[in-house]
Amino acid sequence: MAARERLPPWHERMRLPNGREVLIRPIRPEDAEPIRASFSLLEPEEVRQRFLYALKELTTDMAERMTRINPKTEFALVAAEPLPPGEALVGAVARIAIDENGKDAEFAILVSHYVAGMGLGRYLMTRLVKWARGKKLDRVYGDVFEHNQAMLSLAESLGFQREFQQDAPGLIRVALDLKARKA
Numbered sequence: 001m002a003a004r005e006r007l008p009p010w011h012e013r014m015r016l017p018n019g020r021e022v023l024i025r026p027i028r029p030e031d032a033e034p035i036r037a038s039f040s041l042l043e044p045e046e047v048r049q050r051f052l053y054a055l056k057e058l059t060t061d062m063a064e065r066m067t068r069i070n071p072k073t074e075f076a077l078v079a080a081e082p083l084p085p086g087e088a089l090v091g092a093v094a095r096i097a098i099d100e101n102g103k104d105a106e107f108a109i110l111v112s113h114y115v116a117g118m119g120l121g122r123y124l125m126t127r128l129v130k131w132a133r134g135k136k137l138d139r140v141y142g143d144v145f146e147h148n149q150a151m152l153s154l155a156e157s158l159g160f161q162r163e164f165q166q167d168a169p170g171l172i173r174v175a176l177d178l179k180a181r182k183a
Contacts, residue, residue, distance in 0.1 A: 010127070013082065016118045022091060024127070027076040029067050030086035035078075036063040038089055043113055066093070073098040075131045079111075079120055091115040094124035096132060096140065103138040109151075121154055129158070133178055141175035143168065 007013070011025045039058040058066075069076050076095035080088035092111040099105060107128050111121045132140045143165070144151045152162075155174040163173040 010077065014079070014120075014123065016115060016120065018115075018118065020115070021082055022079040022115070022120070023082040023088070024077055024079050024123070025085075027067050027069065027078050027093065027095075028085040029064070030084075031078060031080070031088075031090055032060070032063040032067040034080075034086065034088060035066065035090050035093070036060060066095075069095070075128065077124055077127055079115065079124065092120050092124060094121075094128055096128045098135065098137065105132050105135075105137050105140050107140055107142040109142075116150075121151070122158070125154065125158060129176065129178070138179055139175055139177055141173055143171045143173050146170055146172050 008025075011023065013021060013023055015021050036058045066076070074095065074097045076093065078090045078094075079092035080090045082088070091114055092109070094107070094109040096105045096107045107125070109121055109124055109128075111124075129140055140160075141163075142155070144155065146152075152172065152174065155176075156162075158176065160174040160176045163175055165171050165173050
């Protein structure tokens with residue numbers, strides 16, 4: 001019988017429907033340069049949907065901030081080639097950060113068009129929710145452009161509810177009440 005590969009916590013291998021294998025793992029500081037370098041491969045709309053504004057490049061400082069998280073209040077996963085951090089091309093980033101109130105957390109996910117539509121966004125979202133439940137949080141939320149039907153549909157399928165945003169035209173806040181039921 002073959003020995004099962006033992007991976008560190010939050011590390012999982014996933015085979016995508018196109019046959020490509022990715023490693024889902026926590027983001028590392030070594031990912032900063034590959035993420036920054038591959039930023040130009042993203043389509044402008046992908047960037048706008050993640051950052052909620054146009055961004056031509058990811059600066060070194062932004063990449064450093066993105067990859068150096070506070071483990072008490074933030075969690076971020078990448079879907080990357082199964083290579084060492086710093087060498088692996090990153091195809092998706094999912095992050096969540098606890099609010100100042102200590103009870104809610106905001107999520108953000110970016111899945112590159114190279115691996116979009118293969119279930120990666122759904123899987124990463126379930127991991128973020130699992131982390132939030134482990135932190136005993138009350139709610140997970142994120143702001144989504146009203147035309148981003150893929151993200152709105154994904155959130156709805158996982159039990160997120162839409163909330164009215166009077167001060168943010170064009171954005172829809174989706175929220176999951178973690179106290180209500182399992183997602």
